[in-house]
Amino acid sequence: MTANAQPAPKSEVMIELVGVNKWYDKFHVLKDINLEVRKGERIVVCGPSGSGKSTMIRCINRLEEHQKGQIVVDGIELTNDLRNIETIRKEVGMVFQHFNLFPHLTVLENCVLAPMWVRKTPRKEAEQTAMMYLEKVKIPDQAKKYPGQLSGGQQQRVAIARSLCMNPRIMLFDEPTSALDPEMIKEVLDTMISLAESGMTMMCVTHEMGFAKTVADKVIFMDRGQIVESNPPHEFFNNPQNERTQLFLSQILNH
Amino acid sequence: MAHNFVPLPDQPPPPASVGTVAWIRANLFSGWVNSVLTVLAVYVLVTALPPLINWMFISADWVGTGREACDSGGACWVFVANRIDIFIYGFYPNDQIWRVDAIFIGLFLLTAPLFFKSFKYKVWLGGFIIFIYPIIGFILMRGGMFGLSGVETAKWGGFTLTLLLAGVGCIAALPLGVVLALGRQAGNMPIVKSMCVLFIEFWRGVPLITVLFMSSVMLPLFLPEGVNFDKLLRALIGITLFQSAYMAEVIRGGLQAIPKGQYEAADALGLGYWRKYGLIILPQALKIVIPGIVNTFIALFKDTTLVIIVGLLELLGMVKASLGDPAWPDVSREGYVFAAFMFWICCFSMSRYSQWLERKLHTGHKR
Ligand SMILES: Nc1ncnc2c1ncn2[C@@H]1O[C@H](COP(=O)(O)OP(=O)(O)OP(=O)(O)O)[C@@H](O)[C@H]1O
Ligand SMILES: [Mg+2]
Numbered sequence: 001m002t003a004n005a006q007p008a009p010k011s012e013v014m015i016e017l018v019g020v021n022k023w024y025d026k027f028h029v030l031k032d033i034n035l036e037v038r039k040g041e042r043i044v045v046c047g048p049s050g051s052g053k054s055t056m057i058r059c060i061n062r063l064e065e066h067q068k069g070q071i072v073v074d075g076i077e078l079t080n081d082l083r084n085i086e087t088i089r090k091e092v093g094m095v096f097q098h099f100n101l102f103p104h105l106t107v108l109e110n111c112v113l114a115p116m117w118v119r120k121t122p123r124k125e126a127e128q129t130a131m132m133y134l135e136k137v138k139i140p141d142q143a144k145k146y147p148g149q150l151s152g153g154q155q156q157r158v159a160i161a162r163s164l165c166m167n168p169r170i171m172l173f174d175e176p177t178s179a180l181d182p183e184m185i186k187e188v189l190d191t192m193i194s195l196a197e198s199g200m201t202m203m204c205v206t207h208e209m210g211f212a213k214t215v216a217d218k219v220i221f222m223d224r225g226q227i228v229e230s231n232p233p234h235e236f237f238n239n240p241q242n243e244r245t246q247l248f249l250s251q252i253l254n255h
Numbered sequence: 256m257a258h259n260f261v262p263l264p265d266q267p268p269p270p271a272s273v274g275t276v277a278w279i280r281a282n283l284f285s286g287w288v289n290s291v292l293t294v295l296a297v298y299v300l301v302t303a304l305p306p307l308i309n310w311m312f313i314s315a316d317w318v319g320t321g322r323e324a325c326d327s328g329g330a331c332w333v334f335v336a337n338r339i340d341i342f343i344y345g346f347y348p349n350d351q352i353w354r355v356d357a358i359f360i361g362l363f364l365l366t367a368p369l370f371f372k373s374f375k376y377k378v379w380l381g382g383f384i385i386f387i388y389p390i391i392g393f394i395l396m397r398g399g400m401f402g403l404s405g406v407e408t409a410k411w412g413g414f415t416l417t418l419l420l421a422g423v424g425c426i427a428a429l430p431l432g433v434v435l436a437l438g439r440q441a442g443n444m445p446i447v448k449s450m451c452v453l454f455i456e457f458w459r460g461v462p463l464i465t466v467l468f469m470s471s472v473m474l475p476l477f478l479p480e481g482v483n484f485d486k487l488l489r490a491l492i493g494i495t496l497f498q499s500a501y502m503a504e505v506i507r508g509g510l511q512a513i514p515k516g517q518y519e520a521a522d523a524l525g526l527g528y529w530r531k532y533g534l535i536i537l538p539q540a541l542k543i544v545i546p547g548i549v550n551t552f553i554a555l556f557k558d559t560t561l562v563i564i565v566g567l568l569e570l571l572g573m574v575k576a577s578l579g580d581p582a583w584p585d586v587s588r589e590g591y592v593f594a595a596f597m598f599w600i601c602c603f604s605m606s607r608y609s610q611w612l613e614r615k616l617h618t619g620h621k622r
Binding site for chain 1: 514516517519520521522523524525526527530534535538539542616
């Protein structure tokens, strides 16, 4: 089922899932997931609610534990070894649906916290990096504010900048725009597009099909814990192979 | 037919202030229930306040040396003025009282910079006050070294003892409470968790008075002959353990109020357990429970009066003991009013401080 992804030929594999299974008690959420993401690849994951998209993406930085199969991120296998988990989390940034900024810290403090405490970057340097990324997401003027004083779109862009400050090799997004108003969705998507253009390896759960069409190297469709289809966007949208995919696309594109 | 969107100019809000009469009518006489209550309250105040003020201030006696000085029928503050040293310092030797004063003045001077925004070393100073200063204070109080004459703890008493018991109880119980609360949350460490639950439920289940009684009467029975450690120390340990159980539950409430997303964001950044709690979760959780923490502080402050049953005389104990003095008959009202006043000042200050702290730490809306 692993698609023969064509871009960035033969470059290193950043994320590899082999036969991954996960259960919540008796409930089988992820069934035999096989997936390979190469360096610089941009993957969009879509599928109906409850299909296990979030669960899968959260397994990659061990916010959820898988019970069977193998997950290798950046050459390190995820096991119960806490040190491996911490190493991987340093290299993998994550952006959440509800931003999850730290409300007791200013925007700048949110951004420098992890670099300073995890990477041991000196404060000066961390602040410079943070300001650079805040400029990239176009909100350097909000650095001294608290998250509660920003709009949703601005908060999500801060969250992206916060992740980037750790200099991650992989970025995971779990529905980054679905808690936002239409006007703000665009500013966040623009940020993500420019991030994609910079060559970041990205895996993104989203229902923004426009984003998938312009940015993705591969679109993955999930249903009931399985990867149903995995294809480059033009093929995925114009010539879906699976009946389930066709139904989903007709629902999501014609409303 | 395209119209340009022209935003309306900003206008000042309508004036909110209304006249005094309108305010009184709206707030005190808005309906007949309200009116009756207002009249009743005014009646109670008018009948009760003047005699009280008269007794406490107008016909009170302030200066003198003995009971005879109080002949004007009001409160006999002469009694309090004459006994103030004992009330404040207990039986601490008179010529050594400067040591107690030095500790409190030192504490005051050390705490002051914490209230200034521009002061940079708050964390270090705070740590010094909490961890180092108590040791310095103990050495100063106890003496017996550095050329200071020794003053055994049995002589400590009065308001000094009240502050000591409450201060040590609060400061030591806070970190202990944090540890217990975190332990109780540690779902992946069942043994640690059940030990914390057991500890908390045990200490919360017994009254403080029992704890104190056990510490002074029962504990020596279990200790080998001749081993006898300080009565005050035993009371302090009892109070601290007791208080930490309450603190743990208050803090656990705060931990539960932190959204799951905060834990996940901290995890995703690779902060690890200690930094996650130290930098993200606890600062927010503790801020939420400031009112609860101060509430238990205030309760403890007043509960220190219970140490009288193990023979320690804090402020109230000293006042009570002084009331038996035949040279000062009939001054119990004054004594108790004074004690109540001292307690009230302290508890009220704590309450105001917590409100100030809450406002200061407020950083806009939570998400
Ligand atoms: N902590 C949990 N305990 C038990 N079941 C869970 C838990 N988290 C998720 N599930 C279940 O696992 C399934 C997959 O959830 P998941 O959040 O991965 O779906 P999703 O594809 O991200 O859906 P959505 O588009 O709504 O976010 C759902 O049926 C959900 O009810
Ligand atoms: Mg989801």
